[in-house]
Amino acid sequence: MGQGILLIEDEEVLAGNIKRYLDRRGYEVVTAGTAVEGFRLFEQGDIDLVLLDLNLPDLHGLKVLEEIRRRDPRVKVVCVTGNGSVQVAVDAMKGGAYDYVTKPVVLSELKLLVDKALGQERLEGALSYYNAREASGSGLPTLLGASSAMAQVRERIRAVVEAERGLIEGSPPAVLIRGETGTGKELAARAFHFEGPRKDAPFIELNCSALPVHLLESELFGHERGAFTDAKERKMGLVEAAHGGTLFLDEIGDTEPGVQLKLLKLLEDRTVRRVGGVRDRVVDVRFISATNQPLEELVRAGRFRSDLYYRLRVVTIDLPPLRARSGDAEMLAEHFLALHARRYGRQGVRFSEGALARIRAHPWPGNVRELRNVVEQALLCSRGDRIEEAHLGITPASDILGATGPAAAPGRIEVAQSVNGTDLAAGALDDAERALIGRALAQSKGNVTQAAKILGISRDTLRYRIEKHGIA
Structure with a gap:
């Protein structure tokens, strides 16, 4: 027809x-x-x-x-x-x-x-x-968790959104979301947007670590024709595309000084100038940024502008790691199992008591993202209607960091008494950190990227700490 x-x-x-x-x-x-x-x-x-x-x-x-x-x-x-x-x-x-x-x-x-x-x-x-x-898959309901830590996060987001609805003039405050890798920073950013008055406007996101600096600047601010060698056509940047809505900058700590300066001007003047352009364009954009790095340390090290940092953190949201969310690991595991079971046509599959105990005990250094992937792997590796502990394939934290103590209890991190002979009880935190970094580098044969993954931190954070401790 x-x-x-x-x-x-x-x-x-x-x-x-x-x-x-x-x-x-x-x-x-x-x-x-x-x-x-x-x-x-x-x-x-x-x-x-x-x-x-x-x-x-x-x-x-x-x-x-x-x-x-x-x-x-x-x-x-x-x-x-x-x-x-x-x-x-x-x-x-x-x-x-x-x-x-x-x-x-x-x-x-x-x-x-x-x-x-x-x-x-x-x-x-x-x-x-x-x-x-996209809107139906976003918002506060996606921030799952019955723990008090997650309840506080949802309440804080709800309070900021309610205040934004009453905004009479000007732009809403910039939001900085902090948290380890895999804690759900993008979900929190989407909740701010899709629960607020800008939900019908664009939600534009960009991972600042995914592009080299010259491409990042062009993606954010756009460019005029002939601005550089490959600029054969005029291009609108993501900042302009987000006009009236929200711009979410993930991994903001990975931006270079030149981009940081332009972002500062954008936050202060609410105008953007395309690369190679001569005219400033007024934009109405709500800014949300996220990082898993200690921006305060980067500021002290001179690697992140202090004025931009204070502009970005008008409102801060700290997402708790999964190990600090008592009881949430088991609840989320059941949720992900039901989700993946529907995807693969395996309804009726359930965890054994041993598997649930292992899920409760594991510290989850990769947080919710790691848990979701582990559950999907376990479902694919199992054949019956029960997922056993062996199907999870979890590597104990003690094997990763060389700890000798038992597995962490829910909501806690058990710390070894010594690392490579360094006495942690003596309070020598710097020495212990240096020893952990040295062990991770040795395990990865000097590969900084792999060592950062072992330690559960970003590559830039590890590089900063290597410089801080003078590790060759």
Whole structure:
């Protein structure tokens, strides 16, 4: 079945020609000679587009347009006007018409306009669907957890969002979300956006560590044609794309000084200048940034601008690691098991008591992300309706860091009494940290990236600590 077109035209010959031409090209056209008949057919049929003559015998076309837009603001309306009625067509465009054609109508040109209008209608429909789907998978309900630590996080987000709804003038405060890798910083950022008054506007996210500095600057601020070697076309940056909505900058601690300076100017002036451009553009953007690095230490080390840091942290949210969320590991494991069981058609699978005990005892250095991946792996490795401890494939924390004590209890981190002969009870924290870093580097054969993964910290944080301790 083709897409439905309602043609409201009082000239019978013209209406017949348009109907036959479009019917032969796959559309389903119904015709009406008056506004009243057009309203009746509009209510009865599945109409995707209206071709509207602005000079009808019973009601002015602009009134018909207004009524159609009132009944369904999403339907596209193309107006047909006679010679000398250009001003009426302009008024129709102001009233919400998609476009207009003048008589005598060239059928091939009309068909091109119909194709374009219906193509945009499909695009807008798809965009609306994906926006709605994205919004339904975001918000406070996605921040799962019954622990008091997560309840406090949700309440803090709720309080900030409520305050934002009452904002009379100016932009909402910048938010800095801090937490270890895998704690759900992106989910928290989405909750701020989709629970707030900007939920229908764009939510644009960028991982600052995923791009080299020259590409990062271009992605954020856009560029003019010829700004650099490969800039063959003008490009709008993500800051401009987020106008009216939220810009989420993940891994903000990985930005270079030049980008930090531009971000500072953006936060202060609320203007953006494209790379190679000469004009500042005003933007209305809500800023949310996230990091798993100790920005305070980076500021002291001169690697992160202090003025930008204080601009970014008007509101701070600290996401607790999973080991500090008493009882949440088991609850989240059950949630992920149900989720993956539906995906793989394995309903009815459950954890054994041994597996649940292991989940409760593990410190989860990779936090919720690690837990989710472990549960999916366990489901794939099991064959029956029970997931045993062996299916989890969890490496004990003592094997990773060389600890000799028992596995950590829920919500706690058990610390070994010594590392490589260094007495932790003596309070020699720097010595212990140096010893742990040395052990991780030895285990990874000097690979800093792998050593950072072993320690559960970012590569930049490890590099900073290597420099701090003078480790060769």
